Amino acid sequence: MEVAIAGAGPSGLFAAVALARRGHRVTVVDRDAGPSDDGAWARRGVMQFHHPHGFRPQIAEALRAEMPEMLDALVAAGAEVVPAPGGLGSPAGAPALRCRRSVFERVLRAFATAEPGVTVGQGHVDDVLRSGGRAAGLLVDGRPLAAELVINASGRSARLAADVRAPAEGGDCGLAYVSRQYTLLPGAEPGPMNAPIGIIETLTGYMVAVFLHDNRTFSALIIRPADDRRFAALRSSAAFETASMAVPALAGWVAPDRSRPISPVLPGGRLHNTYRGQLDGRGRVGLPGLLHLGDAVCTTNPSAGRGIAVAMRQAVNLLRLLDEHPGDPDAVALAFDEWCTENVRPWFADHVYWDTDLLRRWAGGDVDVTRRLPSDLIMEATEADPALWRVVGPYMAMEALPSSLDEVEPQARAIFAAGWRPPLHPGPTRDELAELISLPHP
Ligand SMILES: Cc1cc2nc3c(=O)[nH]c(=O)nc-3n(C[C@H](O)[C@H](O)[C@H](O)COP(=O)(O)OP(=O)(O)OC[C@H]3O[C@@H](n4cnc5c(N)ncnc54)[C@H](O)[C@@H]3O)c2cc1C
Known part of the structure; x- marks a missing residue:
């Protein structure tokens, strides 16, 4: 199958290599030309490119499953593979990567460019081409690029084919x-x-x-x-x-x-918490043959370092659904939307609740024990009662969805209601x- 992908970020390039290894011919188009001859890479339009990224174990797992040589190449480029038993922020899991985002993307881009079956091209994607009521490729700098499957991996500001998709939920996280x-x-x-x-x-x-x-x-x-x-x-x-x-x-x-x-x-x-499904405002497949991936589906406040892990999980599950429903784009879109609703949207909702309450507390408010605690406070409560780790650890590691915290939330809230507060870290x-x-x- 001919596949066209808009966006050569982590989602687009990972999906491109994995699809090519399944026998498809993939063209990835990005407005960014890639690193210049002198090695510099400003990466305009991806403001987070030079900001710190934590690479959770889910990212190493996805690479190991689809392109294990890339892990070796990352290590050769200086990345460190470190044990992260309970995820990035907890003491106890699978290995995480320590690496600059720029190093991660350089290695991934070099991989995709060298992969037989993948073409990485430069150009601005103006629109998704449509023919006979389905996606037929991309319009790149005014020129058509024909494809049977189109993937929108154009990141958090994705505006492509907005008319066939329900509006995004959420916005600035504050x-x-x-x-x-x-x-x-x-x-x-x-x-x-x-x-x-x-x-x-x-x-x-x-x-x-x-x-x-x-x-x-x-x-x-x-x-x-x-x-x-x-x-x-x-x-x-x-x-x-x-x-x-x-x-x-x-x-x-x-x-x-x-x-x-x-x-x-x-x-x-500005940092965003946003979620946007695959379907149109009426819950139908808006344009068969068009799928949305990565930050084009969900972005979360990066302070919990979840973005690329969520994107890789999406990509792994999208690949599974494409394998399960060959030649049936409607079935893939519906199943992928359902999977994202159950497994991606909760991370968005978790952050919206958490960030709203965090900003309230940062403005001087106390912990509100009259309603459900946000996740950061449930995590903090492990200091007062380490037994909470049994439930909090898997959540922090993103091995369990935010709803898993429901089991211990009343216990954590009781700790705060009794007057306990997390010890203050030294500093102004x-x-x-x-x-x-x-x-x-x-
Ligand atoms: C400040 C900050 C810190 C972060 N820290 C972490 C972290 O610690 N850990 C973590 O896992 N995640 C983190 N994230 C999230 C992570 O950066 C994103 O999840 C990740 O970039 C998503 O990859 P993507 O490929 O979906 O989108 P992007 O990386 O945004 O890639 C989209 C690509 O599409 C291209 N594009 C867009 N529109 C067009 C068009 N019309 N035509 C052609 N090309 C186009 C862009 O040039 C870009 O290359 C952070 C995010 C921010 C903002």
Whole structure:
């Protein structure tokens, strides 16, 4: 079968290689030309490209199932395969990858480009071609690219064929990223860690994290409410360094005797929690032969590092459904939509509830014990009662859906209702940090 894929991000390239290995001829089209001859890759339009990514075990599992050589190639490029027994943030699973997103995508792109049966081309996808009431290919820079199956893997702002799809749910999640990449100095040890990615800590009104990557590189990250304009100042290197040195979890990494920056400060655009199914507003297949994949289906606040894991799971299940229903695009779309509704949408709903409540608490509100606790507080409650790990661990590892937490939510809520609160991590409050970065910097 001739397949056309819009978007050569992780979803589009993974699907392309896997489909080609099933005997299909696949053309992937992206507006991005790929790395330039000197190795630079700005990747305009994918703002997260240089921001830190945690690569959960589901990603390594999908690669191992479909293209095991890519794992070897990632390791050869400097990525580290690390045990993550309970997922990225928990103490106890399958291996995760420590690697810059740019390294992951370079290796994946090189794989797809070298794969017999895959063509990776450059061009802007203007629309999905239609013929006889079904998808017939892509319109690329005004020229037709004929295909029997079309996959929209064009990412979180996907607008392709919007008229045959019910509108997206959700929107801006209200949080914003600002990060910077560093390299450890020769002989320097990594800084403090409390998770397979590195370290992640919540302070009063904001959150910080360090993600260890490949080749002794890492990213320092500050996550704050998007509408707190005082933090726009963090775009300056001096302000970012001042803020990082003021927070012990970051200072232990970015101190000048341990590391040096290798990128400018990277401000993040708006972060989204969105979900969009495969079907039209009436619950029917809008355009047979067109499927949506990856962030074009679901994006979640990246602070839990779920995006590519969700995208890979989608891709693995889409491949299974294409194998199960050869030549029946309606059946594939309906079954894939049902699978996404049951297995993807809950991660979106989880984050919407979590982020709304987090922003309320970051604005000064206390834990609300009159209603269901959001997932972050149920995770926090494991500190007070480690027995909760039995249920919380699989959720954190994304081995169990958010609804699995229902079993222990009343127990966790009782802990908070009795007055327990998570211990505060050392460092300035958000107001104190805002004050610090507003001062003139040396
Ligand atoms: C700040 C941030 C941090 C993140 N951190 C993590 C993390 O820690 N762990 C994790 O698993 N996930 C993380 N994510 C999510 C992750 O980046 C996404 O899930 C992932 O990029 C989805 O891949 P994709 O291939 O579906 O979409 P994308 O990576 O967005 O790729 C879409 C591609 O389509 C192309 N395209 C779009 N429109 C057109 C068009 N009209 N014509 C031609 N080409 C087009 C784009 O150029 C792009 O190459 C993060 C996201 C953000 C925003």
